[in-house]
Amino acid sequence: xCSEKQKNRDTVAxxxxxxxxxxxxxxxxAVAEAVKRANVDMAIAYPITPQSESMHLVGELFAKGYIxxxxxxxxxxxxxxxxxxxxxxxxxxxxxxxxxGTLRAMEMFPVWAxxxxxxxxxxxxxxxxxPPSIQPENIEMGMLLDTGMLMLHAENGQDxxxxxxxxxxIAEQPDVHLPVGVFADGFFVTHTREEMLLPPxxxxxxxxxxxxxxxxxxxxxxxPMRITRDPLxxxxxxxxxxxxxxxxxxxxxxxxxxRKHIAHFMGGLLEVENPGAKIFIAASGTAVSQSREALRMxxxxxxxxxxxxxxxxxxxxxxxxxxALEAADLVVVPEFNAGGWLAREIxxxxxxxxxxxxxxxxxxxxxxxxxxxxxxxxxxxxxxxNRGGC
Amino acid sequence: xxxxxxxxxxxLAHILPEDYRxxxxxxxxxxxxxxxxxxxFKEITEEHPHCAGCGVSLGVRLALAALPAPEDTLVVGTxxxxxxxxxQTALNYSNTAFGNQNSVASGLKRMLSIRYPDKDKDxxxxxxxxxxxxxxxxMTLHSWFRGEKIxxxxxxxxxxxxxxxxxxxxxxxxxxxxxxxxxxxxxxIPVFEMARTxxxxxxxxVTIASPKRLGMAVNRAILLARELGPxxxxxxxxxxxxxxxxxxxxxxxxxxxGRAHYAFEEFMTEEAAGRIAAMEGGQxxxxx
Numbered sequence: 172x173c174s175e176k177q178k179n180r181d182t183v184a185x186x187x188x189x190x191x192x193x194x195x196x197x198x199x200x201a202v203a204e205a206v207k208r209a210n211v212d213m214a215i216a217y218p219i220t221p222q223s224e225s226m227h228l229v230g231e232l233f234a235k236g237y238i239x240x241x242x243x244x245x246x247x248x249x250x251x252x253x254x255x256x257x258x259x260x261x262x263x264x265x266x267x268x269x270x271x272g273t274l275r276a277m278e279m280f281p282v283w284a285x286x287x288x289x290x291x292x293x294x295x296x297x298x299x300x301x302p303p304s305i306q307p308e309n310i311e312m313g314m315l316l317d318t319g320m321l322m323l324h325a326e327n328g329q330d331x332x333x334x335x336x337x338x339x340x341i342a343e344q345p346d347v348h349l350p351v352g353v354f355a356d357g358f359f360v361t362h363t364r365e366e367m368l369l370p371p372x373x374x375x376x377x378x379x380x381x382x383x384x385x386x387x388x389x390x391x392x393x394x395p396m397r398i399t400r401d402p403l404x405x406x407x408x409x410x411x412x413x414x415x416x417x418x419x420x421x422x423x424x425x426x427x428x429x430r431k432h433i434a435h436f437m438g439g440l441l442e443v444e445n446p447g448a449k450i451f452i453a454a455s456g457t458a459v460s461q462s463r464e465a466l467r468m469x470x471x472x473x474x475x476x477x478x479x480x481x482x483x484x485x486x487x488x489x490x491x492x493x494x495a496l497e498a499a500d501l502v503v504v505p506e507f508n509a510g511g512w513l514a515r516e517i518x519x520x521x522x523x524x525x526x527x528x529x530x531x532x533x534x535x536x537x538x539x540x541x542x543x544x545x546x547x548x549x550x551x552x553x554x555x556x557n558r559g560g561c
Numbered sequence: 562x563x564x565x566x567x568x569x570x571x572x573l574a575h576i577l578p579e580d581y582r583x584x585x586x587x588x589x590x591x592x593x594x595x596x597x598x599x600x601x602f603k604e605i606t607e608e609h610p611h612c613a614g615c616g617v618s619l620g621v622r623l624a625l626a627a628l629p630a631p632e633d634t635l636v637v638g639t640x641x642x643x644x645x646x647x648x649q650t651a652l653n654y655s656n657t658a659f660g661n662q663n664s665v666a667s668g669l670k671r672m673l674s675i676r677y678p679d680k681d682k683d684x685x686x687x688x689x690x691x692x693x694x695x696x697x698x699x700m701t702l703h704s705w706f707r708g709e710k711i712x713x714x715x716x717x718x719x720x721x722x723x724x725x726x727x728x729x730x731x732x733x734x735x736x737x738x739x740x741x742x743x744x745x746x747x748x749x750i751p752v753f754e755m756a757r758t759x760x761x762x763x764x765x766x767v768t769i770a771s772p773k774r775l776g777m778a779v780n781r782a783i784l785l786a787r788e789l790g791p792x793x794x795x796x797x798x799x800x801x802x803x804x805x806x807x808x809x810x811x812x813x814x815x816x817x818x819g820r821a822h823y824a825f826e827e828f829m830t831e832e833a834a835g836r837i838a839a840m841e842g843g844q845x846x847x848x849x
Contacts, residue, residue, distance in 0.1 A: 249664040257671060257672040
């Protein structure tokens with residue numbers, strides 16, 4: 172449906188930089204709007220709150236002819252396996268899940284990366300059991316950090332829309348060719364309506380061309396035929412161990428090569444507001460929106476504060492952070508999870524990492540009012556004064 | 562796949578391995594060869610590291626020799642003994658996470674139907690009893706419920722062979738095995754009967770001691786799956802290493818099973834029976 176309408180157009184430039192129209196829609200609707208323009212061959216769905224609505228809408232796109240095949244599978248592991256099979260066959264695929272679904276499907280994510288598949292999966296993050304919670308929480312991101320997939324974290328519905336399209340562009344680069352997870356905090360993004368800017372409906376990504384894949388397509392049309400498609404190295408000897416290790420290294424290297432494409436398509440792995448400030452809040456996802464409000468409150472009190480929005484979690488902008496925080500005395504990292512994975516990442520990336528305060532952390536359905544962030548900043552400054560500088 | 566794709570230019574042919582050149586010159590691609598012709602053509606299976614007397618390796622060899630179109634066949638497997646031979650085969654073979662094979666095959670078949678709407682791409686699941694009947698049973702059954710046009714072939718050695726001889730759901734009741742130190746206390750999972758109920762249009766139960774029937778069943782299953790829907794074959798592939806019999810006795814054990822709990826059996830829908838009659842002209846297949 173897409174490709175027929177857009178001959179002789181640079182649709183990538185149009186999608187990213189062209190004229191856009193206003194729409195007042197939810198994050199779930201934004202997912203469908205992105206998929207509508209992504210020229211997806213096949214999508215596979217399994218319901219889970221808060222993801223379900225987006226995949227209903229993707230199903231409607233299939234019924235209208237925007238997607239060539241779509242079905243509801245039996246569980247998330249089966250979905251991620253079937254999406255892997257479909258990607259093996261050389262087409263563009265999409266799926267989405269949430270919290271417990273992510274964990275149930277976990278075994279397949281390193282398979283996607285190891286098989287070098289440019290699958291795009293949306294994660295509408297939520298709590299995982301026990302205790303059971305369907306509330307917004309992004310602990311699942313901490314569990315996915317080392318699966319080999321690239322990870323982008325959306326602040327709001329507009330980001331969610333843009334990042335899904337950007338994800339395909341980055342994932343399908345021949346020197347990357349890795350899966351991309353696009354993450355949004357469930358409910359806050361999926362179930363709330365906001366004004367977004369969308370490119371015209373008849374403007375879609377060009378079709379995926381498996382001929383540019385760095386690994387042979389699994390269709391019995393692409394030699395060599397005598398291959399094990401996946402890096403099966405089951406024998407315990409030095410050669411197979413080394414071959415396995417070098418394959419892993421190449422997956423990691425491909426993720427590193429994604430940095431320049433993230434910079435090109437997304438304008439960088441992070442955004443800095445008020446560079447040079449002494450106090451920084453560093454956050455990703457909806458914690459960024461809460462931090463913007465906290466920043467406004469702090470600046471109103473005359474504090475020299477700035478904000479870092481981290482958009483790419485994998486690859487992680489370690490050197491950018493290190494540079495942006497060079498002159499900072501304090502870095503407060505608010506998170507929607509109990510584990511504090513973002514604070515850990517930042518601590519591992521910068522020097523003098525006692526400057527990093529991993530708080531506030533909210534989870535299990537708690538909200539993150541901006542004053543909570545401001546309080547953590549003040550508490551840390553007070554503690555810093557007591558011990559003679561922070 | 563056109564044979565041109567694998568045919569090297571004459572000036573470079575000499576640098577390719579002998580088995581590759583052999584495959585191009587004497588392989589089964591585009592020819593009507595099968596199990597009865599074994600020994601007269603280059604098989605798509607290569608050397609493999611299976612144990613002496615392995616039933617699974619013979620099952621794989623026979624099933625692959627019976628493929629109606631190896632040049633357009635893609636095999637999806639699962640970790641286990643079967644991957645040793647299958648990964649050294651001249652067709653696209655994939656196995657990833659244990660038990661996911663029928664889901665992977667579902668996605669693959671559908672995508673190949675999108676990309677090659679005018680060509681039959683045969684997607685065949687070939688995996689062991691643990692992968693199909695235990696850890697992957699839900700995905701096996703759901704692919705059948707959905708009517709996916711794929712063939713599922715179980716290489717049933719009635720044990721987890723690759724991990725060292727543990728009880729599988731397909732092990733016979735009473736059998737003492739690792740993880741069943743007092744003997745298995747429930748019956749063999751009736752996957753064959755479940756296949757019929759779950760929507761397979763054709764099913765066959767056969768042992769490696771009946772190569773002609775095995776070849777017929779594989780051929781029928783794959784051709785019927787192209788048009789009508791899911792098909793299932795359950796091949797008895799006894800394991801001397803874990804069942805502790807002499808490697809020289811594999812075929813005898815398989816023959817005995819064929820007279821007992823593994824007697825040849827088929828089911829088919831009426832529509833499938835009609836197609837088979839049209840394809841084969843009513844010829845009966847008998848073992849010598």
